[in-house]
Amino acid sequence: MSNLLTLLKTLLALPRKRVNGAASVLTGWWLIRLLWRLRLLVAVTLVVLFAYSRWGWVGLVLLAVLPPLLSFAWRVLHPQSHTWFVNALTARHRLRHTYGSRWDAVIVACDLHRPVPGGAHLTPELVKVSLVPVGDVLHVRLLDGQAPADFARQADELAHAFGVPEVRVTNAGPGRVELVLVLLDVLAQPVTLTDVPAVTDLRKVRFAIGEDGLWRTRNYANIAAEVGGGVPGSGKTAGETSLACGLIQNPAVQYVVVDGKGGEDWSWIAPRAAAYCAEDEDLNAVLAVVEQVHGLMRHRLKTQKATRGEANFWNLPLDPAHPAVFLVVDEVQTFTDTKGMDNETKQLAWQITARLSALVKKGRSAGIITRLLTQKPTSDALPTAIRDNASVRTAWRVMSKDAAEAILGPIVRDAEVSPVDIPEAMRGVAVVATDAGRLERVRFPFVDEHTAETIAARVAGLRRELTEFGAPTTDNEDQEAEDDAAGVRT
Template sequence: MNRFITAVVAVVVAVFLLGFGLFGAPSGMESVAVLGRALWTILIIGAVLVVAVAPLRRRMLGRSRLLGRLFAPRLARADAAALSPHELKALGVLRRPEAWGMAAALTRETVDRKGQRVRLWPALAGVELTPLGPAARFANPPGVTAGDWDVARVSSAVGFHVEISPAGASSVLVTARTRDPFKGAAKSSGGSLAAGIPCGVQEDGSPLLASFANQSGAVVGGVPGSGKSAGATSIIAQLCADPAAQFVVIDGKGGSDWSWVAPRAALLNTDDENLEAVKAQLLAVTSLMRWRLQTQKERRGTSNFWHAGATAEEGFVLVVVDECQSFFDPKEHMTKAAKELSQEIAALTVNLVKKGRSAGIFVMSITQKPTSDSIPSALSANCGVKWACRVETRAAEESILGARPDGTPDSASPTLIPETRPGGVTVKRGGEWVRARFSYTPEAEAAAIAERYASLRIPFEQLTARQPVFTEGDDV
């Protein structure tokens, strides 16, 4: 009771002081007006510091549950945007850390200035909706760090699965996993050669990017129907609008899967039996690569294509070799001459991957038969981009992605991608594997895009005619 009376008296005195400071004090009480103006100055400076200095703001939120409740308008907006009763319920649980903070071992006891023992809780600092579901941002109370937020313990305390990620020096974001980012066939758009082309969605709901700048090649593998070519189609369809991109497509299926790109491609070869033609085409691309490497320092002022950037005059060249086992694997051929041609084609492709990065040439090798014969080890070792769609064996997984990094969960294995998720893919990025799903562009839509931008096509002969012709006897 005494504390309550003291608080009331303090509030009344503060109100009078602020009033005198703002409107002036009666005659003879000028000193009170000075105190009022000083109090206004302190309040304004304090408010500015709390707003501008993130650590101070989080500390204030961590000590005051009342300040956390000031974020109620954000909660109301999130409630209105939630799509299901389940999400509303999950959000309602997350926003009350006093109901689960103790079970999650995220509270701390301390002694206030008056010697009273008080319990500190994570303070709600805001909510948002993510691709995975509703999320709440909390400021840690003193003594709690991001490492204290254990996923299993918090999930058990709130009663549903959550994801936890740091959100600054002293706060975390807790997300209720109520949505499947892989559900449906999301479309992607936007992006650029320099920044990457959005081509799907990752397991955390963020865009999957196909990166080409300063990269030399990609390996894409998976069983038939797993979404390999569909993923490549989605990427190339988006690149069609870029005048700085040209495509060389060599299709080992020998069918019409890539016919949609014909109006826009510098070259489309669907003859899977004419190995001599494939070799000649790869020799021409190799000649282009060598000419660029030898002359771009003088012509463009840099020895690296990407430092000057891709332009309509000197564009990025994407070479797609679909069902590459038809060309790379000698076992696919009957005669000695064909086997030798196959080895030469594989060697030319490996050379393009090894040296093409600095010349703006990128090779995408796609196969439904991921083995060491279909994907030569030298090719895989030099490709910075590796995508594994659904495969059936651990050996196939390793042929595409290499050895599984330590700590990689079994769920990231492409052998566990369900058949009901076409386009599902495991991406190797640096030292980790990330689950994702390619976006889907219908063939008719891709064909319309290619036709719309057909005027940007540079014929293969013209594309490769700006330099001396590379011949078989030259050193690659």
């Protein structure tokens, strides 16, 4: 029995050298080993010979034509599984031949091996290769005593050794590290969308593309506020627009937009927005809109438990009769930075700021998400009470470290990426915090105004007045008439 096991083990361990020298020549063992090594070539030759002997030249022609034809048909019928299969084959090939064959030499050259007594050495194991849009990912099992930081220190050397522009090192759990061999900077090129898929799950909202070329998602449940900052023209409004285009297609979402730039940037959303105000000077009109959202928040906080059975909006199912409300205030410093305002306007500005502050602090359990965008993220434009309560932050290109810190917080001081480094030409690239609290660069997709307009028109029927959900009406009829004249619709 044990002899049988030994024989089995020996067979499984093929084609290792078991029989050497004259014995190998005499028994023909060398030939078996050679054939095993060239098994792919042998298999192909056998198939070709079989096809030829069976069907003659027709067989050979079929053999040459059928596989590409089948592959093409597969690709047309089910592109996902075809891509998956081709990627799996390519990854396997690269594991064996492109990276596997050089792995030991590269690891030793980059000083990531461990010598063992007797002159030999141990190397971390290359377990798997996978393909991502940005390049190849090498999944590595670390040696005892090694940490991902050891690889991060040698990232430059690894990049040169593998002949790629950059190697990114990520921790992949205990004892594991992933090396991303970057062949292409995905963030360099704009991603223009000609349509945006509807957001069906607010807990998983696609918002931008990461450096690995994959979509990043955010969980908007249990979030009260988001702050985004960046110099004019860095892509704030465009980023927010692409996000809004997905969200407004959800019947359980209502949008309220206040545009402090006072231009036409947001006019596309008017047919779908519960309220839209592009006033940059008439702060009364802005206050009326903000008051309405604030009123809805108070109404929900007071009645939600009694009427719907839960105090927290996010513990209830999403329902068009009780929509999540997104309040976007673009260029919010127009209303919060009181420098240079006359006394009366200042009073209004303070009232707006107070309402926004309350929304940011208490809106979460009422299902109201306040989103503030500004080109001036400093404390005079964005009170710290507001900023510090915004749990999600996005920094597009900024000019100074202080501005970066004002948006992202002190974490930016020690981070490897900074919004200050984003080149001017890379509009739409921003720095955000990941779920794990690390900072990373992402690119927001670009949706042009006409596409956004088409989407908003398509789903205009989903628009509801906030008053339908318990928000107070804006003052009296006179006020409404005044607002209409000022171009405000609530």
